[in-house]
Amino acid sequence: xxxxxxxxxxxxxxxxxxxxxxxxxxxxxxxxxxxxxxxxxxxxxxxxxxxxxxxxxxxxxxxxxxxxxxxxxxxxxxxxxxxxxxxxxxxxxxxxxxxxxxxxxxxxxxxxxxxxxxxxxxxxxxxxxxxxxxxxxxxxxxxxxxxxxxxxxxxxxxxxxxxxxxxxxxxxxxxxxxxxxxxxxxxxxxxxxxxxxxxxxxxxxxxxxxxxxxxxxxxxxxxxxxxxxxxxxxxxxxxxxxxxxxxxxxxxxxxxxxxxxxxxxxxxxxxxxxxxxxxxxxxxxxxxxxxxxxxxxxxxxxxxxxxxxxxxxxxxxxxxxxxxxx
Amino acid sequence: xxxxxxxxxxxxxxxxxxxxxxxxxxxxxxxxxxxxxxxxxxxxxxxxxxxxxxxxxxxxxxxxxxxxxxxxxxxxxxxxxxxxxxxxxxxxxxxxxxxxxxxxxxxxxxxxxxxxxxxxxxxxxxxxxxxxxxxxxxxxxxxxxxxxxxxxxxxxxxxxxxxxxxxxxxxxxxxxxxxxxxxxxxxxxxxxxxxxxxxxxxxxxxxxxxxxxxxxxxxxxxxxxxxxxxxxxxxxxxxxxxxxxxxxxxxxxxxxxxxxxxxxxxxxxxxxxxxxxxxxxxxxxxxxxxxxxxxxxxxxxxxxxxxxxxxxxxxxxxxxxxxxx
Numbered sequence: 001x002x003x004x005x006x007x008x009x010x011x012x013x014x015x016x017x018x019x020x021x022x023x024x025x026x027x028x029x030x031x032x033x034x035x036x037x038x039x040x041x042x043x044x045x046x047x048x049x050x051x052x053x054x055x056x057x058x059x060x061x062x063x064x065x066x067x068x069x070x071x072x073x074x075x076x077x078x079x080x081x082x083x084x085x086x087x088x089x090x091x092x093x094x095x096x097x098x099x100x101x102x103x104x105x106x107x108x109x110x111x112x113x114x115x116x117x118x119x120x121x122x123x124x125x126x127x128x129x130x131x132x133x134x135x136x137x138x139x140x141x142x143x144x145x146x147x148x149x150x151x152x153x154x155x156x157x158x159x160x161x162x163x164x165x166x167x168x169x170x171x172x173x174x175x176x177x178x179x180x181x182x183x184x185x186x187x188x189x190x191x192x193x194x195x196x197x198x199x200x201x202x203x204x205x206x207x208x209x210x211x212x213x214x215x216x217x218x219x220x221x222x223x224x225x226x227x228x229x230x231x232x233x234x235x236x237x238x239x240x241x242x243x244x245x246x247x248x249x250x251x252x253x254x255x256x257x258x259x260x261x262x263x264x265x266x267x268x269x270x271x272x273x274x275x276x277x278x279x280x281x282x283x284x285x286x287x288x289x290x291x292x293x294x295x296x297x298x299x300x301x302x303x304x305x306x307x308x309x310x311x312x313x314x315x316x317x318x319x320x321x322x323x324x325x326x
Numbered sequence: 327x328x329x330x331x332x333x334x335x336x337x338x339x340x341x342x343x344x345x346x347x348x349x350x351x352x353x354x355x356x357x358x359x360x361x362x363x364x365x366x367x368x369x370x371x372x373x374x375x376x377x378x379x380x381x382x383x384x385x386x387x388x389x390x391x392x393x394x395x396x397x398x399x400x401x402x403x404x405x406x407x408x409x410x411x412x413x414x415x416x417x418x419x420x421x422x423x424x425x426x427x428x429x430x431x432x433x434x435x436x437x438x439x440x441x442x443x444x445x446x447x448x449x450x451x452x453x454x455x456x457x458x459x460x461x462x463x464x465x466x467x468x469x470x471x472x473x474x475x476x477x478x479x480x481x482x483x484x485x486x487x488x489x490x491x492x493x494x495x496x497x498x499x500x501x502x503x504x505x506x507x508x509x510x511x512x513x514x515x516x517x518x519x520x521x522x523x524x525x526x527x528x529x530x531x532x533x534x535x536x537x538x539x540x541x542x543x544x545x546x547x548x549x550x551x552x553x554x555x556x557x558x559x560x561x562x563x564x565x566x567x568x569x570x571x572x573x574x575x576x577x578x579x580x581x582x583x584x585x586x587x588x589x590x591x592x593x594x595x596x597x598x599x600x601x602x603x604x605x606x607x608x609x610x611x612x613x614x615x616x617x618x619x620x621x622x623x624x625x626x627x628x629x630x631x632x633x634x635x636x637x638x639x640x641x642x643x644x645x646x647x648x649x650x651x
Contacts, residue, residue: 011477011480011481014481015481022497026497026500026501140632140633140636141629142583142586142587142628142632143587144586144587144590144591144606145606145625145628145629148606148610148613148621148625151613152613152618156613156614163614253484256484256485256486257486260485260486260488260489261486261488263489263492263591264488264587264590264591267590267591267592268610278496279591279592279593281496282492282495282496282499282593283592283593285499285500285504287500290496290497290500294493294496294497297489297493301484301485305484
């Protein structure tokens with residue numbers, strides 16, 4: 001267990017190191033930041049002064065160290081495009097992305113588990129057959145086409161829901177803005193959350209269904225039925241519990257995927273989040289924003305993977321015994 | 327279905343014509359693959375759709391009524407002609423309508439699927455070559471090379487491949503001078519999608535190589551003193567290619583979707599060289615104003631292409647998997 005943990009932590013640190021190296025080299029080799037920051041009228045002395053001030057006259061290794069230290073404090077410099085600190089830009093947009101990601105994750109998990117249980121218990125019914133077929137189509141549709149389809153149906157044709165943006169937002173505390181407290185904010189959230197969560201929903205649903213079918217065949221379930229326990233207790237208390245271990249792993253790993261796919265959803269719905277910011281940065285080669293996003297997304301993935309590994313050990317006692325025996 | 331001759335019957339019919347050895351074509355037609363293909367209408371349909379779209383893309387310059395890249399052939403006055411309409415101004419017929427610049431949507435789709443397929447095929451080939459080479463090395467040599475390659479693969483597998491492609495695309499673009507972006511977009515796109523997708527090939531090939539390595543024919547080749555590279559490429563490689571073929575087919579569908587997604591996000595193919603994804607992005611702007619055909623037809627084309635290639639891949643996986651027989 002401990003050896004495994006140490007190996008995982010080392011791997012995580014290695015990943016962060018590589019990503020930091022890539023981000024740093026983006027900064028270092030793409031153009032001259034001094035020329036970017038000073039105008040054309042600057043003298044050679046000005047440039048040298050700024051270079052010294054930014055530490056660019058130092059050896060590369062020292063500069064890389066400085067970059068890592070800054071990154072650890074969320075200092076990524078000034079965006080080339082909007083001339084504002086990258087940290088501010090990201091902080092401003094982070095609430096939008098997080099709210100979208102969390103709501104669609106909840107949507108995917110709840111609906112996925114409910115539909116998974118239903119399609120497992122009522123295996124033969126026409127409704128579960130319909131759900132399974134629909135899920136197959138949902139998996140093969142690209143995310144952005146689903147988004148466009150939903151916009152066309154619910155915003156253009158029916159006019160029920162807004163097609164883009166975040167609606168009205170309310171400021172909470174220093175920097176958090178939320179769309180969850182206004183009607184227009186909530187209405188704006190529905191379509192993007194469905195688009196983003198649909199793929200995860202089908203994944204979780206299929207997994208829960210498969211696990212559930214497996215568990216329902218085991219002896220202890222037969223015994224529980226033989227004891228005359230109600231269907232509800234057998235299905236939800238005895239069977240569901242044992243299907244949840246792989247589901248937790250997948251949900252954990254899918255959280256990262258949701259944040260990644262948020263890039264696409266945010267672009268389709270013009271959602272003012274971090275993903276849309278990153279796409280704009282890639283389009284206009286805004287290196288500081290790109291570097292910051294790279295570091296941020298790598299950190300998110302590394303942390304999620306670590307936590308999932310830990311959870312796995314916490315949830316499944318068999319693994320602990322195995323680890324101890326080694 | 328019952329009218330289809332069973333393989334054994336057709337072989338019997340063919341026997342008197344070629345008494346000694348059936349021709350290669352006949353052997354192929356009698357194989358399990360063809361038999362399984364004939365029995366599944368969905369797969370036949372998917373094959374037809376795929377072949378039609380491949381042909382459309384390949385022969386686009388001869389099929390398309392106009393070349394959408396050539397501004398001289400565009401009639402600005404025909405802009406926003408609805409589908410199946412003959413323009414009142416120029417008398418041109420627009421099968422699937424025309425867009426804001428009078429570009430024929432049908433022609434744009436033909437030329438666009440050309441770029442989509444080119445990027446898809448090239449990216450898959452790139453990923454396949456890279457993954458197979460690394461997988462062969464990891465499986466055959468073992469040791470630190472194996473450990474290093476597989477660690478990198480593990481790490482990369484924790485990131486979704488579309489995110490990986492996007493990040494690689496962004497990084498490569500960052501390193502290139504701005505003036506080159508439009509020209510090399512297609513190459514950068516191929517490299518980014520290819521690099522994001524090599525892991526699966528490497529894993530499959532590594533596993534198969536490790537199995538093959540212990541077999542007698544490899545030992546025999548060793549005993550007669552063949553050099554490593556000959557054993558690897560002439561003896562082991564042909565035997566590990568089967569899973570690669572299957573992953574490659576499904577990979578093609580994924581690569582086409584990845585390319586479309588990046589182009590849709592506005593970081594793939596530029597509007598001057600539109601792929602299906604770019605066409606969808608452009609079409610989205612006209613969704614609200616009622617010109618639905620500019621969006622719908624490229625979307626349907628992408629969907630048909632991805633879906634049918636995907637179906638073919640699934641079918642191939644089932645047919646080539648000996649466990650499922």
